[in-house]
Amino acid sequence: MRRLSTTRWLAVLLLSFSGLAWAAEPQGLDALLQQVQQAAGQDAKLNAEREQRFLADKNQQAAMVGKAEADLAQAKAKADAVRARFAANQKAIADLKDKLKARAGDYIQVQGAVKEAAGAFRAIASESLVSAQVPDRMPTLxxxxxxxxxxxxxxxxxxxxxxxxxLVQGGRIARFTAPVVDADGKRESREVIRIGSFTAFSGGHYLVFDPQAGALTELTRQPSHHWRALAADFADAKDDGRHEAMIDPSHGSLLVQEALRPTLRQRIAQGGTIAYVIITIGVFGAALAVWQLVFLLRTGRRVRAQLGDIGHPRTDNPLGRVLAAFRGDAAAGVGDGEVLELRLSEAILREIPALERFQPLLRLIIAAGPLLGLVGTVTGMIITFQVIQEQGAGDPRLMAGGISQAMITTVLGLGVAVPMLFINAILSARSRVLVQILDEQSAGLLARHIETQQEQGDAPRA
Incomplete structure (x- = not known):
């Protein structure tokens, strides 16, 4: 402080001398001394005020430091108390958990068992048809x-x-009204018949439960007409007796597979043009075979009737016409046995074409059926290999068309040939029986005629 006051005095003196030098009229040493003394007094007063303020600030800072230290000590005490309470609470919580586990016992295992059982039952209930009748049980599960x-x-x-x-509804047959989504996506309320948890149908259409839509939905492709008619008859049954119904134990999977199975018309269409050719030939051959079989049956019945009355030949059967021709020749005076034999052979040969009619054509159909099936097989294999070349063999469904054509045409060809083979054998056997009857009767007639002639020739000699 003393060094600072000396410096201030020197500065005041320099200013004073400068002001004296620049003044227009000097005021004298007394005035200068008075100014210096006044300046010195003012500086001392300023220094005293500064010292007082410094001392006041120092005391204030000391008080603040003391207060801060007291607050710190109080905060440490509070923190220690909180830590103690926290430790005590943690210990109490641990003790309570131990007591809870001790008191709960097997209840923890019950929780896990219930959760696992509820998850398993939820998977079953989400596909069960009972959920369509009782939809409010799913949120609980x-x-x-x-x-x-x-x-x-x-x-x-x-x-x-x-x-x-x-468990109870799985063994019951129920009728209830529920929302049904048809094949076009339209949702409407219908009367539904549920057989346990296996099968449900409405209006002759089979239904499956869609858990996402929360409703029953119609199958896009329904099973065959037989199964739909069975469902309609079951729905129309009024009594409590026994009635047939289709049960799907897989909850719809087998029903979907049954619906995807192609019908007979669809299978034939898979065979292509060759399949229709084979069927046309088979139907034509079957019609000819049935016609000829009916003809042979009627002819055989008439021939057997004629065998019971040889003396009165009728022209409505081959045997009667042969007998009539023989009697006509005999009445005309033809006595030579060889000539009569030739005339009988001619009459029999005249009847054979009608008895063996269509048999060569049926044999041709029998041979052509498997050959046409083989053509379809080769065509189907060509289509299959072409698909493999274009699309690869990664997806078997792409090759199903060619394989279906190959297999279906083969089956159709054999299906036409095998029945035709048996039918032709039957026709051939029956025609041979009739021809044999004609041969036997003609031979007997000729023998008796020759014997009669011989007896008439020997009578005069006797």
Whole structure:
């Protein structure tokens, strides 16, 4: 402070001398001394004020430091108390958890068992047809299967009721009204008939349960007409007796596979043009065979009737016409046995074409059926190899068309040839029997005629 005051005095003196030098009229040493003294007094006063302010600030800072230290000590005391309470609470929580585990006992295992059972039953209920009739049980199963806490008594009761409901309804036939989504995507309420948890149908159309839509949906492709008619008859039954119905134990999977199975018309269409050619030939051959079989049956019945009355030949059967021709020749005076034999052979040969009619054509059909089937097989294999070349062999469904054509044409060819083979054998056997009857009767007639002539020739000599 002393050094600072000296410096200030020197500065005041320099200013004073400068002001004296520049003044227009000097004021004298007394005035200068007075100014210096006044300046010195003012500086001392300023220094005293500064010292007082510094001392005041120092005391204030000391007080603030003391207060801060007191606050720090108080905060440390509070923190220690909080730590002590936290440790005590942690210990209390651990003790309570131990007591909870001890008191809960097997309830923790019950929680895991209920969660696992609810998840398994939810998977079953999501595909069960009973859920279409009782849709409000799914939220409860979802809550039990997904929860992390302990299930309540009410939740366990709902779960038990759901299990009992599935068990009881699985053995009942029920009629109820529920929303049904048809093949066009239209949703409407219909009367549904449910057979257990296996099969459901409405209006003759089979239904499956869609868990995403939460409703029954019609199969896009329904099974064959037989199964649909069976469902319609079951729905129209009014009594409580026994009625036939289709049961799908796979909850719709087998029903979908049955619906995807092609009908007979669709299978024939898979065979292509060759399949229709084979069927046309088969139908034509079958019509000819049936016609000839009916003709042979009627002719055989008339021939057997003629055998019972040889003396009165009728022209409505081959045997009667042969007998009539023989008697006509005999009445005309033809006595030579060889000539009569030739005349009988001519009459029999005249009847044979009608008896063996269509047999050569049927044999041709028998041979052509498998050959046409082989043509279809080769064509189908060509289509299959072409698809493999273009698309690869990664997807077997792409090759199904060619393979179907190959197999179907083969089956159709054999299906035409094998029945025609048996039918032709039957026709051939029956025609041979009739021809044999004609040969036997003609030979007998000729023998008796020759014997009669010989007896007439020997009579005069006797």
């Amino acid at each position: 979802d809550a039990l299967a997904d929860q992390d806490g302990y299930p309540s008594v009410a939740d366990l009761e709902h779960f038990w009721v759901g299990l009992q409901q599935e």
